[in-house]
Amino acid sequence: MKRIHVSKKDVEHVATLAHIELTEQEKTLFTEQFNDILEYFKKIDAIDTNGIEPTYHVLDLSNVSRTDETKPSLSTEEALMNAPKKEKKFLKAPRIV
Amino acid sequence: MQNLHELTAQETIKKIRNKETTAEESVQSVFDRINKFEGKVKAYVTLVEETALKKAKLIDRKISEGKTVGRLAGVPIAIKDAICTQGIPTTCSSRMLENFVPPYNAEVIERINQEDGIIIGKTNMDEFAMGSSTETSYFGPTHNPWNLSRVPGGSSGGSAACISSSEAILSLGTDTGGSIRCPASYCSIVGLKPTYGLVSRYGLIAYANSLEQIGPMAKNVYDCALFLSVIAGHDSKDSTSVNEAQKDYTKFVKDTVEGIKIGVPKEFFGEGTNQAIEKQVWKSIHKLEELGASYEETSLPTLEQSLATYYIIAMSEASSNLARFDGIRYGYRVDKDQGDWTTIYSQDRRIGFGAEVRRRIILGTYALSTGYYSKYYLKALKIRTLIRNNFEKAFKKFDVIIGPTMPFPPFKIGEKIEDPLALYMSDVDTVSANLAGLPAISIPCGFTNGLPIGMQILAPLLREDLILQVAYTFEHNTDFKNQKPSIE
Numbered sequence: 151m152k153r154i155h156v157s158k159k160d161v162e163h164v165a166t167l168a169h170i171e172l173t174e175q176e177k178t179l180f181t182e183q184f185n186d187i188l189e190y191f192k193k194i195d196a197i198d199t200n201g202i203e204p205t206y207h208v209l210d211l212s213n214v215s216r217t218d219e220t221k222p223s224l225s226t227e228e229a230l231m232n233a234p235k236k237e238k239k240f241l242k243a244p245r246i247v
Numbered sequence: 248m249q250n251l252h253e254l255t256a257q258e259t260i261k262k263i264r265n266k267e268t269t270a271e272e273s274v275q276s277v278f279d280r281i282n283k284f285e286g287k288v289k290a291y292v293t294l295v296e297e298t299a300l301k302k303a304k305l306i307d308r309k310i311s312e313g314k315t316v317g318r319l320a321g322v323p324i325a326i327k328d329a330i331c332t333q334g335i336p337t338t339c340s341s342r343m344l345e346n347f348v349p350p351y352n353a354e355v356i357e358r359i360n361q362e363d364g365i366i367i368g369k370t371n372m373d374e375f376a377m378g379s380s381t382e383t384s385y386f387g388p389t390h391n392p393w394n395l396s397r398v399p400g401g402s403s404g405g406s407a408a409c410i411s412s413s414e415a416i417l418s419l420g421t422d423t424g425g426s427i428r429c430p431a432s433y434c435s436i437v438g439l440k441p442t443y444g445l446v447s448r449y450g451l452i453a454y455a456n457s458l459e460q461i462g463p464m465a466k467n468v469y470d471c472a473l474f475l476s477v478i479a480g481h482d483s484k485d486s487t488s489v490n491e492a493q494k495d496y497t498k499f500v501k502d503t504v505e506g507i508k509i510g511v512p513k514e515f516f517g518e519g520t521n522q523a524i525e526k527q528v529w530k531s532i533h534k535l536e537e538l539g540a541s542y543e544e545t546s547l548p549t550l551e552q553s554l555a556t557y558y559i560i561a562m563s564e565a566s567s568n569l570a571r572f573d574g575i576r577y578g579y580r581v582d583k584d585q586g587d588w589t590t591i592y593s594q595d596r597r598i599g600f601g602a603e604v605r606r607r608i609i610l611g612t613y614a615l616s617t618g619y620y621s622k623y624y625l626k627a628l629k630i631r632t633l634i635r636n637n638f639e640k641a642f643k644k645f646d647v648i649i650g651p652t653m654p655f656p657p658f659k660i661g662e663k664i665e666d667p668l669a670l671y672m673s674d675v676d677t678v679s680a681n682l683a684g685l686p687a688i689s690i691p692c693g694f695t696n697g698l699p700i701g702m703q704i705l706a707p708l709l710r711e712d713l714i715l716q717v718a719y720t721f722e723h724n725t726d727f728k729n730q731k732p733s734i735e
Contacts (some may be wrong), residue, residue, distance in 0.1 A: 208684030
C-alpha cells in the first residue's frame with residue numbers, strides 16, 4: 151500500500167502559503183501526485199549525512215559587492231511599461247490592509 | 248550549391264567576410280526555411296524578421312566599407328524565451344509573461360550584439376524551463392524534426408529543434424537539470440552546459456539559480472566553441488559570475504584524444520536505460536578508445552540519489568524565485584479592483600501559471616516549510632556536497648566522464664505529460680552535472696529506429712577545453728553531424 155505523505159488538507163495549506171489558488175479538482179489531483187513524488191524523494195533517506203556540510207552553491211564566492219556608486223538605471227516610464235495596472239507615475243497594487 | 252540555411256556558423260561567417268554571400272541573404276534563407284517548416288516544427292514563440300534583416304543590411308554595409316566586423320558577423324541566432332531581449336517579448340512560454348517586453352538586454356544578448364550576431368527570434372520552451380519535453384509551454388508543444396509526433400526534449404526544445412530543422416544556425420538554451428543537453432540529444436545537435444558561473448545569468452528569468460546556466464546549442468562542436476567564446480567570461484552584474492577572463496575556445500577544437508582517460512560510471516546505465524542507447528554509447532566509447540583514449544568502468548554511488556536531490560533543491564529555489572510574479576510590476580493580473588491583495592495575488596498565480604509550475608512552487612514551499620526543511624531541503628543540500636566530493640574524487644583519476652545523455656529515446660507527445668514523476672525520470676543522467684556545477688555536453692552518437700541518441704561528456708570545473716577536444720575528436724571521426732532529418 152502506498153504511504154500517505156500529505157493529505158488534501160496539507161496541500162490546501164501549503165498552496166495558501168505559496169499564494170496559489172487551486173480548484174477542487176486540482177487539490178485532489180495534486181495530493182495524489184505529491185504523494186507519488188514524495189515517496190520517490192524517500193531515496194535520499196538512504197544516505198547518512200551526519201556531519202556533512204550543505205552546499206548552497208558550488209562556487210567559493212560569498213557576498214560579492216561593488217563600490218557604492220550611482221549608475222544609470224531604468225527610467226520611470228521603462229520601469230512602468232510592463233505594469234498591468236498603473237496610475238500616473240505609480241504601480242497600482244491591490245488593497246493590502 | 249548548398250543552401251545558406253544548411254551552413255554552419257563557421258562557414259556562414261567565412262562566406263560573408265569573403266563577400267561570397269551577404270548577411271542579408273543568410274538571414275533571408277533561414278526565414279524562407281522557417282516559412283516552409285515552422286508550421287510543422289513550432290520551434291518559435293516570436294520571430295523578428297524585419298529587425299533581423301535591417302541588422303543584416305548594417306553588417307553588410309560595414310563589410311562593403313571595409314570595416315571590421317564581429318566574431319559572429321551575420322549569423323542568424325535563436326534565443327530561448329527565458330532570456331531577456333530589449334523590445335522583444337520574453338514570455339518564458341508562460342501566460343504569466345505573455346505580454347512582457349523587457350526594457351533591457353541580458354548580458355549574453357549584449358555580447359551577441361557586440362559580435363554582430365543577428366537575433367531572429369525567441370524559441371519555445373517548457374513553461375519557466377520546468378519540463379523535459381517542451382509540452383508544458385502555454386503556447387503548445389514543439390515537434391521533433393526527426394519525427395513530428397515525438398517531443399524534441401526540453402526545456403530548451405525550441406532552441407534544439409530550430410537548429411536541427413535548419414531554422415537557425417546557432418541558438419541559446421538554458422540548463423537547470425539537463426535543459427540544454429536533453430533536447431540536444433533528442434534533436435541530434437550539440438548542446439553545452441558550461442561550468443556554473445562561466446556565463447553571466449544577468450537577464451535570465453530565474454528558475455533555480457544555484458543550478459542553471461545559459462549555454463550554446465549548435466550544429467557542430469566548432470560552432471559550439473565559437474559561440475561559447477562570445478558569451479563566456481566575467482560579468483560584474485552577476486554576483487555568481489566566476490573570475491574567468493574571456494578566451495578563444497575554438498583553439499581547443501582539435502582532433503586528438505591521445506592519453507585521455509575516460510571514466511564510465513555504471514550508474515549512468517542504471518535500471519530503465521534503453522538497451523539500444525546503452526549499446527550505442529558503449530560503441531562510441533570504444534570508438535574513442537580506438538582513437539587513442541583509454542577507459543575504465545567506475546562507480547559514483549551518489550548518482551542514485553541525484554535525481555531526488557535535484558528536484559528537492561530546484562523546487563525549493565523555484566518557490567522562492569517565482570514569488571516575484573505578483574502581477575504588480577509585470578505579469579498576469581486578474582481584471583478586478585475589488586478584493587484584498589492575498590486573494591488577487593493567488594488568483595493571478597492560478598491563472599498565470601500552468602499546472603507544472605504550480606506543482607513545483609507548492610512542493611518547493613512544502614520542502615522549505617517548518618518541520619520539513621531539514622528532512623528535505625537541508626538533507627538534499629548535504630547530499631549535494633557528497634555528490635560534488637564523489638565527482639572530485641573521480642576526476643583525480645579521469646579526465647572526462649562519459650555516459651548517455653538520456654535514458655530513453657524521444658517519446659510521443661502526450662505520452663508522459665499526465666504523470667509528472669515519469670517525466671522527471673528523463674533527467675536522471677543530466678542533473679548531477681548541475682548539482683556539482685560541472686560542464687557537460689551532449690553530442691550526437693547514433694540512432695535507434697530513426698530517433699537520435701546523444702552521448703554526454705562531463706569534465707572538471709572550468710575544463711570546457713577537455714570536453715570540446717573529446718567531443719570534436721569523436722565528431723570528426725564519425726558521420727553523425729552530417730545526418731539531417733527530412734521533415735515530413
